[in-house]
Amino acid sequence: MKYLFIHQNFPGQYLHIVRHLVRQGGHDIVFISEDNPNVINGVRRVRYRLPREVTDKAHAGVRDLDVGLMRAEAVAKAAETLKNLGFVPDVILGHHGWGELLNIQDVYPGVPVIGYFEFYYHTEPGFDVNFDPEFPMAPQVIPLVRAKNTVNLLALTNPGYGQTPTQFQKSTYPAWAQDNITVLPEGVDLVACRPDAKAAKHELVLGDVRITPKDKLITYVSRDLEPYRGFHVFMRALPRILAEQPDAHVVLIGGDGVSYGARLPSGCWREIMLKELEGQLDLSRVHFVGKVQYESFLALLQRSNAHVYLTYPFVASWSLREAMAIGCPIVGSQTAPVEEFIKDGETGLLVPFTQPDRIAEAVLELLTNKPLAKKLGKAARAEAERSLCLETYLKEYEALIDRVLQKHAGSEATVAEQKPDRPRVLRQDKPRAAKAVQTKKKVVVKAVKLAAPEKHHSAKSAPKTSRAISKSLNSATKGSNTKAVSTRRQRGKA
Template sequence: MRILFIHQNFPGQFRHLAPAMQAAGHSVRALAIQGKGLTGVDMVRHQPNMQPSKTIHPWLAEFETKLIRGTSALQAMLAMKQQGWTPDLVVAHPAWGEAMFIKEVWPQTKVLAFLEFYYSATGRDVGFEPGMQTVNMDMLAQLRLKNMTHMLALECMDHGMAPTHWQRSTFPSAWQDRIDVVFDGINTQVVRPDAKPHMQLQHADGTGHRIQVGDEVLTFVARQLEPYRGYHQFMRALPKIQAQRPQVITLIVGGDGHSYGQAAPQGSSWKNIYLNEVKDQLDLSRIYFLGTLAYENYLKVLQLSACHVYLTYPFVLSWSCVEALSAGCVVVGSRTAPVMEVIEDGHNGVLVDFFDTEALADKASHVLAHPQAYQTLRQHARDTAVSRYDLHTQCLPAQQKLLTSLVS
């Protein structure tokens, strides 16, 4: 069959699925504004050529930007149709607007929507942390309008796919029966425990440490070091962790920009704001900010970890949480809904209240002080990743089966 994948930054979440469908003998194309693409997958790029209006109602500004992207994608799809190419199935990430007009071009084509998150003023990210966001009527109104793109996707899709049960639960109940839960998948044969890795770390002044598996290494990973992923709570717990475990080496992976929520005040970054808040209480010689890493170096960080901290608002679950389990890390995670779906406290990880930095420090310190006591938990963490989230034995077959079922 002919399959079109739509993602603003292809391949995104389709990096395994698209080539797998191609390898299975299907004709696969991708429609995107940007992204590296994939070898063997025909990439159709489109570029919006309209500018947002300066006089539109401010609540509609975000939707107008998405509409402009949708209009650009529409023109690209019409060009495909005029060239005689009609897909049997479109697999689309609708969040940025490109999937708005699929059915207008191809009314008979089946549509599978990849559904990550549906916004709400309660029970999710907004308002989760008092003082971090200004929740007023303007924000609430814009939040409702933020879901318009997803409402259009729900209305026109033939079926949906969400990565976790909790993420599916964020969508209106009337559509949940039409949304399958299939995680993106982790290659657990690549992301696995390994006793061999070591790392030579160096500060700007030339001082540093050489670390290897078995050393007292505390790790924290996020795409960006920002409040949504609990960076500030981790930094606030770090002075006590260092006081209790003075030999610990801390590795912090992530950029200093922002992906979610409010940006830091102009001229600063969340990374520096929360580092400056506690730096006088820290031994900075034992803390390494590694920035963003190549994947193989990131995996090495997980394999070196004696204790890994993963914190998040009630929001989209990070791949890194499951990758940490797959690497056999002892994960100290936040007791928030996305994490609780994956980690059972005391079985395959340790859970703490997102806001309780004292408990976070105590739990992390205990893990660092008693590594042998957590060996069974490490194995359970690994078992969870392999049995529920493995790419090749669990997730990819389920995704392929779902795609095939929609056009059979």
Template sequence: MRYLLIHQNFPGQYKHLFPALAKKPDNLVVGIGEEHLVRQRFNGAELPHNMKLIGYKSPHAAGEHTHPYLKGFEGNIRRGQQVTRVLLDLKKRGFYPDILLGHPGWGEMLFARDVFPKSKIISFCEFYYRGTGADVGFDPEFGSNLDDYCRIRVKNSTLTQALLDCDLGIAPTEWQKSVHPPEFHHKIAVVHDGIDTVQVAPNPEASFTLADGRVLTRRDQVVTFVNRNLEPYRGFHSFMRALPIMMAQNPHAQFVVVGGDDVSYGRKPPEGGYRKLYLKEVADKIDHARVHFTGKLPYHAYLSLLQISSAHLYLTYPFVLSWSMIEAMSAGCIVIGSNTTPVTEVIKDGRNGLLVDFFDHQGIAATITRAMSNPTKYHPLREQARLTAISQYDLQSVCLPKLIELIHS
């Protein structure tokens, strides 16, 4: 079998599938991604003979005079053209994939069907934007208007084309499937990317070293908050506004905040980033010696932090569910999650975690305090959280086998 995997930030969601498909020596698996990202992630790594990586050059941005609604779409078309040149070269050299998988979000899949009309095309259905009922309009602090709704409709053009072209779509969660147009639901299967629950597991001997040299362990009270970037979409503003209350109620607790100052989702941050903005808002109400901003962490350090967590707070708009929440559950954390649809699909209040209102700073603080003040009482939640991760989201026993079976069905 011949497989082609396409992802701007390769391998992205195909991190585990890419090598799994190459386990059969007769298979040939080709991965395509943006050149500088492929180089950065693989750094000259030697791959087996039946795994190939190809990078394409970053496309030019949209033209200066392009209509604002169309700037993203034009950028996607330019990226699609770059990838098409790679596909045509592969075809010229005799490579024709039996199965082609790709993330359509950046336009890379726009013309794949035109180059390989006979391939089985499988699209990664991560999210389909909506004017109501999801992320847009959820947070009154960041209002929406007709201009936003019109822009979103055009933004979906690339995703709609992918749904029309694909033979099968794969969404990580039922809720992420649900935001796609109902007329395409028959095409979309639900399979999570998977969590390595063997690696991401409780470790009573774990420790985490702060920047000032202090070492935290399970014997300390540690509240953890983790995002790729600290931004409103992932509830950073709600966390910061709850922080003075949490600190007052838990005078011995340390608060460790992981994440960068860029933006992954939503509006660009003001000058200096959201961390600077919201830290300034609460600056005179918190004990700065007990809140630790780590920036982005190496994976092993991030995992150690989860393993010592006394209470892990995960907040999100109705949007894509983060891997980190399920990793926290797999590590045996008490997860306090926002009562938003992506979270409630996984966390059942009082059974495998606790739910809080995204905007209720008093409620967030009270729930964190409740979880930390009586750890024995909430130990069953830790156990059930891990059991949920293993039974529903384990990479090797659940998700990867189901994904491989699906793409060959």
């Protein structure tokens, strides 16, 4: 099979399926993305660049569309180069969020596209906008939220098939579009993310942080520490927790940026909350460790006595799935994304998002009621084994691709039967046309890098077409400095 993946941050949500296809062998896998140092052996990469920055003169409502259309053009040019070199994929998989797939149908009109639909924005109650009464949205911003769906709407009306990881995310899309979107639950590596009964018996060291076997550990994880993930309300729950549990330590993983919601004019939410709670926290027991290596992340969760996961009605984080697989006793927010994973009193404790006292009560219950914490942790792991198994996810992913290929083949055959026969037109200027294409090929190739598979992959496992493409593009980009580093899991949603 020939696969073309498209995602601006290689490999994004496609890490597991790409690795799986590489392990199978015999596939030709090409990935179009922006440049980054990540490498997966056996995957050829084509990198693109945006031609310019978004202009500040553009209306705020069309800036996302402006970037999306630039990405669409850049990706289409890269794909055109691949096509000129003889690469025609059997299927295209990509993320619709950044507009990269908008023009791909023009390059490969007969190839089925499976697009990742992540979230459709809403301004009515029940979703992220105006969910938190502390941060009401200004009326003039409401139309800009609706405008953020422009790329979404173009993607929904383009040919192709859709996928999304949760029922909640599917429910955000218009009813008329949902029949074409398949829910494909994302899996977790249950071997890497597993409970460790011995973790509490040893001292855990992370930089300057030391958690002894006598300490109780509370964990909180987010890509960035911000209101969308409940950082502000969790911080307000800490004074009570620390006062009632003098042997408790809190480790917060996450950066100081803003991944979701409005940007701050200055500073960060960590500084804001520390100033608000000045004098109320024992800062010797509250540890901000920033973004950590994946191994450290796993070790912290394996040691955790209570893991807190809070979110607006928005996209659920991978860290929630991993915490379940590790068997953490979880305190989660009573919001739709979390309720799809956690059942209150069965696989975790659910609390109102905006009530710090209720968050504190649930955490304290887990810290003081060991039988309950153990029961909930075991149940969370069991649920992960049932519904978040990575191997099951990969099998279902392949099944989805097979269904799409069969459905597409059937629809193509139907269209072909309905078309009248057309007489062939013989071109008299064939040599000139061929020369023009060849010239165009040379010009475009110079702007494209395509990393060949690592040496340990045998030539036998690489299809002939892919070897030809690799040879052509490697020749065109000879002398380019391509970094090869070990690839760790991309945490697209923390």
